[in-house]
Amino acid sequence: MAIDNQTTKVVTGKVRLSYCNIFVPQANDQGVDKYGTAILIPKSDKDTLRxxxxxxxxxxxxxKSKWGGKIPANLKKPLRDGDEERPDDEAYAGHYFLNASSNNKPGIAKPTGKDANGKTKFAEITDSTEVYSGCFAKVSLNFYPYDAKGNRGVAAGLNNIVKVQDGDFLGGRSSVNDDFAGEDFDDIVDISDDDDFLS
Structure with missing residues (x-):
């Protein structure tokens, strides 16, 4: 079988995003700005894992062509076991995880229904608060080999993200609704048109 971009490409089932930096790039360990996210895959999702x-x-x-025609003994692979590597993090329990990154901003969207031919329609998400660490998505990935300063392995490239469901924030962040659910705002004055408010 010929190996091309399609054989190294995967569209996941429903996964959870963690350490999500997909709207603004962040510097990685080498000081290079990249977009990225960790992807938590339930161990029960055998199809995505396969x-x-x-x-x-x-x-x-x-x-193999990068690595002198053979597979290195210490080859690093992207998929890791959350139960083994993050035993104290309940979000990772029962999941495998991998880190995916890209030099380019991924496509970020949500499904909006079906068109006349029954194909799913999508709307771009531009609000950075709408896709966050803890929400659920389907993700398009591309796996590629690397050889960097003696480190050899396979990495996951981040292509596109489609948000499919909200979830609890990971990393301790709470929503505005959660933080202020019990507060009384009956006596609040509308300040949106008050030119003197900040002066």
Missing amino acids: KIKAAVDAAVELG
Whole structure:
């Protein structure tokens, strides 16, 4: 089988986003600005895990030419076990996870219904508060081999994200609604048109 971008590409099932920096890039360990997110995959989602394993295997085959024709003994692979590596983080319990990044801003959207032909329609999400660490999405990934300063392995490139469901914020952040649910705002004055408010 010929290996191309389609054999190393995966569209996940419903996954959860963590450490989500997809609207504004952040510097990685090498000081390079990248967009990225961790992706938590339920261990019960055998179909997504099978697709990722196949795509990683295809990327390994592609990498042999970078790695002197053979697979390195210490090859790093992107998929990790949340129960083993993050035992104190309940969000990672029962999940595998991987980190996906990109030099370019990923496409970020939500489904809005079906068109006349029954195909899903999407609307771009531009509000950075709408997609966050803790929400659920389907994610398009591309796996590729790398060889950087003696580190050899397969990494996950981040293509596109479609938000499918809200979830509890990860990282301790709460929503405005949660923080102020018990507060009384009956005597609040509308300040939106008050030119003197900040002067």
